[in-house]
Each structure stands twice: as structure tokens, then as C-alpha cells.
Amino acid sequence: MTLKSFVRTGLPAVCASLALTALPVHAQTAQKLSAADKLKQQMSAAMAAEDARMAEAAAAKATAAKQEAERKARIEEALAAPTVSATALMRGTAAQAGQPGQAPAAAGAEQATSQDAQAPAAPATPEMVAMGAEQRLALVIGNAAYKSSPLINPLNDARAMAIKLQQLGFTVIKRENATMEEMMSAVREFGNQLKNGGVGLFYYAGHGIQAKGVNYLVPVDANIAREDELATRAYNANEVLEKMDTAKNRINLVVLDACRDNPFARSFRSGSRGLAGMDSTPKGTLVAYATSPGSTASDGSGANGLYTAQLLAAMAEPGMKVEDVFKRVREGVQAESDGKQTPWEMSSITGNFYFNPTAEQQSQPVVSAVQAPRVGTMARNASQTLIPRKLIENYQLAGNFAIQAGAAQGGFSGSGHHFALVTGDKTLHVWNTDTGAATATEPGYGVPSMSANRRFLLGLADNGKVTITDLHNEAAPKVLAGLPAGITKAGLSPDGRRLVIYTRDDGFMLYDAESGQRMAKLDSVDGEPRYEFAPAGNRLLTWGSRDSTMKLWDSEKGNKVARMSDHWDPVAMTRFSRDGAWLMSAAANDKAVIFRMSDGDSVRRFNFGDGNPVPQLADFFQDGKRLLAYVLRSARQELGAVMHLGVWDTASGNFVGTLLGDGITVRNYRFSPDRSRLFVNAGDRNLYVFDMNNLKRLSTLAGVELLHVSPDGRRLIVKGGEGVRLVDVQTLSPLARMPGQVSAHMSAKGGLFVTSTETGMLTLWNLENGDAIGHLKGHLDAITGAVFSDDGRRLVTVGTDNMAKLWALPEIREANQLVKDQFESSAEYHKRMTNWSSPYSALVTLVGYNADTQTYSVKVGDVAIDVPFERDAARKLLGQRQAIVTGNLRFFDVEQLVLADAKLTRLP
Incomplete structure (x- = not known):
């Protein structure tokens, strides 16, 4: 009708x-x-x-x-036209370089004439943009924690929507339980970024109210007594449309899952329910409601509301136009609600948009209505580009990868040039950390383990397939052929040169990991197979969960060194000393034994307590002369389960003393690198610090737990109720406090550590003094893990938003020379830097191609630059969202560098 x-x-x-x-x-x-x-x-x-x-x-x-x-x-016509010769006009920080006498002599840039410099700016021309390459920007707000009428689903809905949008290529700004001020700030940030063009999406879940035909989104701090207060105490949804209209970008989507009952209905004069239709929408805009105007929708009782759950599923469908997505949602919601809820849309979109485009759809060109602000090419020389120094001094998002399950195992290669991650769905991902490009994806990787030198990653699939990945090169993961069937356990030696496997038919076997040749058939065991390599990798220990005898092997040759049968009961625990010279083993109802690893002989038998209890934790210290153990005082149940942290002398087997007494449980502990200090996280939520030379307690830090000890042993990172602290080891006093941070991760050599908030905001800090270095924005939810490369120049973070992100400092030759000495004059500095240069490469986001100037606009970090690019080459990048820019950096001034001979290449 x-x-x-x-x-x-x-x-x-x-x-x-x-x-x-x-x-x-x-x-x-x-x-x-x-x-x-x-x-x-x-x-x-x-x-x-x-x-x-x-x-x-x-x-x-x-x-x-x-x-x-x-x-x-x-x-x-733009792609077919002959080359157009035109003077590239400079914008932004490069504007002054196009004036007479300002081009850098060191870069060899041609001087611009006065006529060129004063020429009026040419009108902006539409840019050819691949649909898959244009900006996708989203603002997601979920409000639930209302004092008068709290909601169940908006936070879950907003989080799920933010994650899905990021997986679909959107840059997401997310706010949870936003106040009025926070909503205004977020919309302002959204509007500013939207001016770069592309596709904008605004999603709101929470309370929404209509009054006199105007829709208001309710912040969590709203205190609204009467209807006439809405204009100042709730957020007018039309302001979002105004931002979109100002931006003039190609397509905008507004999704309002806010058609819930008015929480202030009793104090309102009008009886309007739900939200009103928004008639004045900018061109190219679609506004979607969870239900029809004037109606309300239930908040729901599941993890997600009915409307958002249907929308999340429809958005993921490949190749579906945006109009068809919302049609699918409407059909699904009507069916699930028995016709009680009908989603509603109004649209002025004329072009095509796909949330999840196919490869063919990604390559379809569109015309952007605006051009992104950028650093322009230098006058009369399209091969020279000025870039800010901050691009090489700050971490950049060099890779952004959606993962389907959480991380199971991951780490950098020893060189830092590759990062491997095995996810919970048993898929191996390997990325080149210099380019951010994926070099390998291997499903069915199985149970992962990494060699101690972090060069080799091993995967054991459910079908017994063994795969070894060498992270030092980009070759495909190697599946070892010729291995027997039925492998149930596999592992690599610390140096990755030896592979040990176990089958039920043949027991343990030792292989050369490089060639795949079997070196020795070792013995079978009784019970669950267990093995352990010595720290140096020269010894291999094997036994079974029901074996009282262990066997020691020379892993270089595959020869048996000793049959160690000093226990009467099954071996329950083993621990090597750090140098691999000694081994402690313990068995229930049996004495502990110290073995010498050169020949496998036992040198001492001793008791850990009454009834020979087995320690939960144990470690050698003082060069193997002492043994620390967290163990029951007595294994006899009638005496009660009383634990203590004690020290034993390995030469005599005598008990030396208790560090942490009865009644205080030990959650975990950590030694300083030289093992002179011990830090114990206890069950009473205190951190106990001991001097392990004299076995004295140095201090108790109340209400904190240890997260990390710095590689040089001079700094601690601890976490307390108010956040994270950096602590000096000598004085045990805080050097800096980081309130609101919930996790921290430290680099091995780079002098850095990174912290995260509950919402995924990352902050980099100086490990020496606790000074903040910068923020890394990108994750939408809490961080589950972060790993630095050894040199601290690269960082990978994994979050509950199912995203893995690679952050990197560009590899710049002699970057320390760029620092101006405080006693150096500007003239001396410029003279010294005249001949400075360095190769440069970075992962960039493709923004759009300008056929008139034959330049590709790309974004490096937050800065857009123009890279000269011929039309035929530009065609090859259609459908790509990212590429690699390479060139040569040259000195310009204290704030800027010249990027010369820049080139773009497709990701491998």
C-alpha cells in the first residue's frame, strides 16, 4: 500500500x-x-x-x-588519457617548500619559480578509489549503565559490532557507557576523520528518546526530569547527520538500536514511543532503526539484542549490497519476534557499498567526493615528498590481522624479522615484520611449541602430521615426510636442530629436524610419555608417568648416556639447573635425587619433608649449590596440608631454612636475572622480596603483584589496585605510577614497556624513568598478550577483539645522527646532516589515485602523502587496501625529511 x-x-x-x-x-x-x-x-x-x-x-x-x-x-577517461604535465601544488607542512629558494639542496629538488609559487590552487578533482581501498570509519557507542533504567545488551552489542566492523576493514572509534561530554567528543573526532572521505558508519545502542520529532541519544550521566531538558542533557542524533553532511563523504550509515522504552516516560507530557523518522538526511546516507518509528524493541535476554545479532550475521555475508543486508536483517527480526518487531530504514544512497565485498567487488572503482588532507609533492618535482620526522620516530601500525580465535602460541623470530602466531583454531600465521605482509597461513597446525632460540616453530596436528616453520626465512612451513604414523607427542631441542617424537608402537625416536632423518630409536615408556631437553640441548631425558626409571640420551649422537633408576616410585617432577649440569627429580613417597648430567650418576638423595612430599615449584640457584622449593611440610594427610617456601643445600641435602612461613600461600615467584633476588607473589596479595645470598627478607610491597623484572634486574613492573607502577629494585620505591592500566609487557633489550587499559588503549613507556612515550590506538577491547622483538623496535599485540596488530619503528640507517645536540648551532647541524640518507620502507594504507597529477595518496600513520604513480601501475592496485612504499630518506630540516624516489608495490 x-x-x-x-x-x-x-x-x-x-x-x-x-x-x-x-x-x-x-x-x-x-x-x-x-x-x-x-x-x-x-x-x-x-x-x-x-x-x-x-x-x-x-x-x-x-x-x-x-x-x-x-x-x-x-x-x-582518466585512465585512458595521456600524461598531463602539471605543477604539483603543495599542502600542509610542505607548502613553504614550493616557494622560491626553499627547496632542499641536499635532496636535489628543482627550485620553483615565483610564478609557480603564486599560481592559484587548482580546483579539487575527484579521485579514483578502489572500493576496497577507500577509508572505512565507524563510531560505535554502547550505553547501558543508566542509574534509573540500566540495560543488559548495549555493551555486548557495541563490543560485538566494533569487532565485526574492524574485521571488515573499518577503523573503529568505540565508547562504552559514555557521558554527554564523551559522546560530544567522540562525534567530533568521528566528524574530523570522516573528512578524509570514504564510508562512515555510526552505531548506537542504548536508550533513545523522541520529543517533538527529534531523536535524542541518552548519555549514562543524564539527569532528565522534564521533556524540555532533553535539548541540553541528551545528545541530538541530528548532530551526527550534520557531521556527515559537512564531511561530504561518499556513503554514510547510521544504525540506531535505541528503540527501547523511554526511561523518563512518567515525567514527559507527550506519549511518543521509540524513535522518530529522520527526514533531513545527507545525500548518500542510510538510517536504520531496530524497529519502525514510533515503536519500541525489547532489550533482549541473550548476549546480544535481537536486531544487532541479526545485523552481525548479515554483515558477514560476502558480496551482499548494503540494502540487501538490512533487508535480510528485517526478515530475520520479524521471523524471530513473530512479527512483533519490524526494523526500518530510510536511504538516499545511490552508489554501491558492500560490508564484505568479494575480490571482484573490491576492485570496482568509485569516485570520492573529497580529497584527504595530505603532505603534497614538492613543486616541479613529483619524485620528492616531504614527510614529518615523527613518522620515523614513533611506532606505526604496520600490520592489522583478524584472527578467528585467541592466541595459543606466538613469538618473534630471533632476528625479529618474522612473527609467528598459532591461534586457538590451530591455524599458523606468519608475518614479515618489516612489511607487515603475511608470509604463511597453515590450517591444522595442531599443538604448537617453539624452540628456545625462537627460530623454529613446531606444530603437531591431530592426524599426527608434524610441521616445522623456520622463522628466519619466508619459505613455506615444512611438513616432515617419512615420519611414522600415530605420533602423539613431538618437541624441538632448544636450538631447533633435533626433533623428538613418540608413537605408541615404537616409543620415543630422535630425528634431525633439518633433514628429517632418524638418528636413533629410543625406548618405549610406561604411561603418559614425558621428555625434557637440558637447557643447552645436549641432553635429552625420557620417562613415562608410571616409570620409576629415567633414561638420559646424548641428543647430538642419539646414544644412551645412562639409565637412572634411583627412584622406587614413578617420577613426578624434574628440574634442570640453568647450566644443565645438574638435575633434581622427585617421586611421591620417595626421596628426591640430585643427578650429574655429564654421566647420569646420582650424587645425593634427600627429603623435602616428612613422608617425602613432591614440590609444586622448585629451582636451583647459587650456581646449583642451593635448591628452592615450595612444598608440603609433610606428605601425611593427618598433619594437614601446610605449605612453605624453603631452601635446601644440594651438596649435603640438608634443609637450610624457610623463606616464607606457614599460612602464606605462594602463587608464583621470579628470580632476578643474576638470581641474587627473589620476588614472590603471595596469596595474601603482597609481593615479598628476598636477598638470595643471605636468605633474608628485604621488603614486603603491600597490595601489589609482580608482572615483570627488567632484563638488567634494575626495574620491576608491578600491578596494584590503582594501576601499574614502575619500581626501582635497589630502593624498592616507585619511580612512576600508571593509573588505570590493567596489564604490562616489557621489551628484552629496547628499554621499553607497554601497558593497556581495559578498553585496549596502549601506552608506551620508558623503562628507565617511567616517562610516557606515546599511545598506540587500534584495539577495541582488553589486550590478552603483547610481545616485543629483542631489539624493542617491533611489537605485536593480541586482544579479545580477535585482532593481532603489528607495531614497528621504521628501520632507519644511522637514525641517531638526526638528533640535534643542544650545543650545536643550526648551521652546524644542517652542515653535518647535508649528506645524510637512509633507505626507507613502510606499510601504507591506500587512499585514492589522482589521475590528473598521476599520484597515489597514501596514509603512513596519521599522515597522508602523495606518491607518483603511473596509470597502468595504479590499475594493478585496484582492490588493494594496503601496499608497501619504498624510497630514500634525505635530510631537510629539524622537523621534516625528504622521501625521494618513492615507489609503491603490492603486498606479496
Whole structure:
């Protein structure tokens, strides 16, 4: 039924229940008209308005068809046109370089003439952008923690939506339980970034109210007593549309899952329910509601609301146009709600948009209405580009990878040039950390383990397939052929040169990991197979969970060194000394034994306590002369389970003393690198510090737990109720406090550590003094892990948003020379830096191609630059969102560098 026929036939019966807004009638005339006359005027006005809207829609459709034809012709003409010679006008920080006498002599840039410098700016031309390459920006807000009427689903909905959007290529700004000020700030940030063009999406889940035809989004700190306070105490949703209209970007999507019951209904005069239709929307905008205007939707009882759950599923469908996505959602919601809830959309979109485009759809070109602010190429020399120094001094997001499950095992290679991650779905991902490009993806990787030198990663699949990945090169993971069937356990020696496997038929076997040749068939064991390599990798220990005898092997040759049968009961625990010279083993109801690893002989038997209890934790210290153990005082149950942290002398087997007494449980402990100090995280939530030379307690840090000890042993990172602290080891006093941080991760050599908030905001800190270095924005939720490369120049973070992110400092030759000495004059500095240069490469985001100037606009970090690029080459990048830019850096001044001979290449 059209609106016209509805007005003629059905309006009198239902207009009151739908609360339709009638056209205004002059007040004096309205007083004289009867109720029937009023209704007649309302019907006539509505019919006239519908006629006007239909005519406008027809005209818009014709205009859109014409614009689409012109757009296609313009793109084809731009790609087919001969080379256009034009002076590249500079923008932003490079503007002054195009004036006479300002081009850097060291870079060899050609001087611009006065005429060129004063020429008026050319009008902006539309840019050819691959659909898969244009900016995708989203603002997601979920409000639930209302004092008067809290909601269940909005936070879950917002988190799930943010994660899904990021997986679909959106840059996401996310806010949870936002106040009025936070909502205003977030929309402002969203609007500013949206000016770079592309696709913008605003998603809101929470309370929403309509009053006098205006929709308001309710912040969590709203204190609204009357309807006339909405304008100042709730956020007008039209402001989001205003930001979109100002940005003039190609497509905008507004999704309002806010059609819940008005929490302030009792104090409001009007009886309006749900949200109102938003008639004044910018061109190219789709506004979607969880239910039809004037209706309400239930908050739901599941993890996600009904509407958002359907939307998340539909967005993931490959190749579906945005209009079809919301049609699918409407069908799903109606079916799930038995027709009680009908999602609603209004749209002025004329182009195509796909949440999850196919490869063919990604390569379809579109015309961007705006151009991103950028650092322009230098006048008369399109091969020279000025870039800010901050691009090489700050960590950049060099890789962004969606993962389908959490991380199971990951780490950098020893060189730091590769990072391997095995996810919970048993898929191996390997990335080149210099380019951010994926070099390997291997499903079915199975149980992962990494060699101690972090060069080799081993995977044991459920079917017994053994795969070894060498992280020092980009070769595909190597599946070892010729191994026996039925492998149930596999592991690598610390140097990755030896592979030990176990099968039920043949027991343990030792292989050369490089060649795959079997070196020795070792013995079978009784029970669950167990093995352990010595720290140096020269010895291999094997036994079974029901064996009282262990066997020691020379892992270089595969020869048996000794049969160690000093226990009467099954071996329950083993521990090597750090140098691999000694081994402690313990068995239930049996004495502990110290073995010499050169020949496998036992040198000492001793008791850990009454009844020979087995330690939960144990470690050698003082060069193997002492043994630390967290163990029961007695294995006899009638005496109770009383634990203590004690020290034993390995030469005599005598008990030396207790460090942490009865009644205080030990959660974990950590030695300083030289093992002179011990830090114990205890069950009473205190951190105990001991001097392990004299076995004295040095201090108790109340209410904190140890997270990390610095590689040089001079700094601690601890976590307390208020956040994270950096502590000096000598004084045990805080050097800096990081409130609001919930996790921390430290680099091995780079002098850095990174902390994270609950929302995934990362902050880099100087390990020496606790000074903040910068923020890394990108994750949408809490961080589950972070790993630095050894040199601290690369960082990989994994979050609960199912994203792995690679952050990197660019590899710059002699970067220390760029630092100006405080006693050095500017003239001396410039003279010293005249001949400085360095190769440069970075992962960049493709923004768009300008056919008139034959330059590709790319984003490096937060800065956009123009890279000269021929048309034929530009065609090859259609459908790509990222590429690698390479070139040579040269000195320009204290704040800027010249990027010369820049080139773009596809990701491998």
C-alpha cells in the first residue's frame, strides 16, 4: 500500500496510535474547524506532501543514474588519457617548500619559480578509489549503565559490532557507557576523520528518546526530569547527520538500536514511543532503526539484542549490497519476534557499498567526493615528498590481522624479522615484520611449541602430521615426510636442530629436524610419555608417568648416556639447573635425587619433608649449590596440608631454612636475572622480596603483584589496585605510577614497556624513568598478550577483539645522527646532516589515485602523502587496501625529511 492510498483509506483508524505528525494549521482557523474538517485538511496535506516526495524521488533517481553514467565515463577517461604535465601544488607542512629558494639542496629538488609559487590552487578533482581501498570509519557507542533504567545488551552489542566492523576493514572509534561530554567528543573526532572521505558508519545502542520529532541519544550521566531538558542533557542524533553532511563523504550509515522504552516516560507530557523518522538526511546516507518509528524493541535476554545479532550475521555475508543486508536483517527480526518487531530504514544512497565485498567487488572503482588532507609533492618535482620526522620516530601500525580465535602460541623470530602466531583454531600465521605482509597461513597446525632460540616453530596436528616453520626465512612451513604414523607427542631441542617424537608402537625416536632423518630409536615408556631437553640441548631425558626409571640420551649422537633408576616410585617432577649440569627429580613417597648430567650418576638423595612430599615449584640457584622449593611440610594427610617456601643445600641435602612461613600461600615467584633476588607473589596479595645470598627478607610491597623484572634486574613492573607502577629494585620505591592500566609487557633489550587499559588503549613507556612515550590506538577491547622483538623496535599485540596488530619503528640507517645536540648551532647541524640518507620502507594504507597529477595518496600513520604513480601501475592496485612504499630518506630540516624516489608495490 502506498502512503497516498493509506492516507485515503486507513489513516482515520490508526493515525492516533501511530502518532503521525500532521502539517501545521493556523491556530485561529483550527479553533473554528470541526474535528472532521481538521482530519480532512490533514489528509489533503499528507496527500500533497506524498505527491511532492514521489516527484522528488523520481528526480533523484534520474539524477543518480546520470551521475553514475558520468562517473564511469570520467574514470575511464582518466585512465585512458595521456600524461598531463602539471605543477604539483603543495599542502600542509610542505607548502613553504614550493616557494622560491626553499627547496632542499641536499635532496636535489628543482627550485620553483615565483610564478609557480603564486599560481592559484587548482580546483579539487575527484579521485579514483578502489572500493576496497577507500577509508572505512565507524563510531560505535554502547550505553547501558543508566542509574534509573540500566540495560543488559548495549555493551555486548557495541563490543560485538566494533569487532565485526574492524574485521571488515573499518577503523573503529568505540565508547562504552559514555557521558554527554564523551559522546560530544567522540562525534567530533568521528566528524574530523570522516573528512578524509570514504564510508562512515555510526552505531548506537542504548536508550533513545523522541520529543517533538527529534531523536535524542541518552548519555549514562543524564539527569532528565522534564521533556524540555532533553535539548541540553541528551545528545541530538541530528548532530551526527550534520557531521556527515559537512564531511561530504561518499556513503554514510547510521544504525540506531535505541528503540527501547523511554526511561523518563512518567515525567514527559507527550506519549511518543521509540524513535522518530529522520527526514533531513545527507545525500548518500542510510538510517536504520531496530524497529519502525514510533515503536519500541525489547532489550533482549541473550548476549546480544535481537536486531544487532541479526545485523552481525548479515554483515558477514560476502558480496551482499548494503540494502540487501538490512533487508535480510528485517526478515530475520520479524521471523524471530513473530512479527512483533519490524526494523526500518530510510536511504538516499545511490552508489554501491558492500560490508564484505568479494575480490571482484573490491576492485570496482568509485569516485570520492573529497580529497584527504595530505603532505603534497614538492613543486616541479613529483619524485620528492616531504614527510614529518615523527613518522620515523614513533611506532606505526604496520600490520592489522583478524584472527578467528585467541592466541595459543606466538613469538618473534630471533632476528625479529618474522612473527609467528598459532591461534586457538590451530591455524599458523606468519608475518614479515618489516612489511607487515603475511608470509604463511597453515590450517591444522595442531599443538604448537617453539624452540628456545625462537627460530623454529613446531606444530603437531591431530592426524599426527608434524610441521616445522623456520622463522628466519619466508619459505613455506615444512611438513616432515617419512615420519611414522600415530605420533602423539613431538618437541624441538632448544636450538631447533633435533626433533623428538613418540608413537605408541615404537616409543620415543630422535630425528634431525633439518633433514628429517632418524638418528636413533629410543625406548618405549610406561604411561603418559614425558621428555625434557637440558637447557643447552645436549641432553635429552625420557620417562613415562608410571616409570620409576629415567633414561638420559646424548641428543647430538642419539646414544644412551645412562639409565637412572634411583627412584622406587614413578617420577613426578624434574628440574634442570640453568647450566644443565645438574638435575633434581622427585617421586611421591620417595626421596628426591640430585643427578650429574655429564654421566647420569646420582650424587645425593634427600627429603623435602616428612613422608617425602613432591614440590609444586622448585629451582636451583647459587650456581646449583642451593635448591628452592615450595612444598608440603609433610606428605601425611593427618598433619594437614601446610605449605612453605624453603631452601635446601644440594651438596649435603640438608634443609637450610624457610623463606616464607606457614599460612602464606605462594602463587608464583621470579628470580632476578643474576638470581641474587627473589620476588614472590603471595596469596595474601603482597609481593615479598628476598636477598638470595643471605636468605633474608628485604621488603614486603603491600597490595601489589609482580608482572615483570627488567632484563638488567634494575626495574620491576608491578600491578596494584590503582594501576601499574614502575619500581626501582635497589630502593624498592616507585619511580612512576600508571593509573588505570590493567596489564604490562616489557621489551628484552629496547628499554621499553607497554601497558593497556581495559578498553585496549596502549601506552608506551620508558623503562628507565617511567616517562610516557606515546599511545598506540587500534584495539577495541582488553589486550590478552603483547610481545616485543629483542631489539624493542617491533611489537605485536593480541586482544579479545580477535585482532593481532603489528607495531614497528621504521628501520632507519644511522637514525641517531638526526638528533640535534643542544650545543650545536643550526648551521652546524644542517652542515653535518647535508649528506645524510637512509633507505626507507613502510606499510601504507591506500587512499585514492589522482589521475590528473598521476599520484597515489597514501596514509603512513596519521599522515597522508602523495606518491607518483603511473596509470597502468595504479590499475594493478585496484582492490588493494594496503601496499608497501619504498624510497630514500634525505635530510631537510629539524622537523621534516625528504622521501625521494618513492615507489609503491603490492603486498606479496
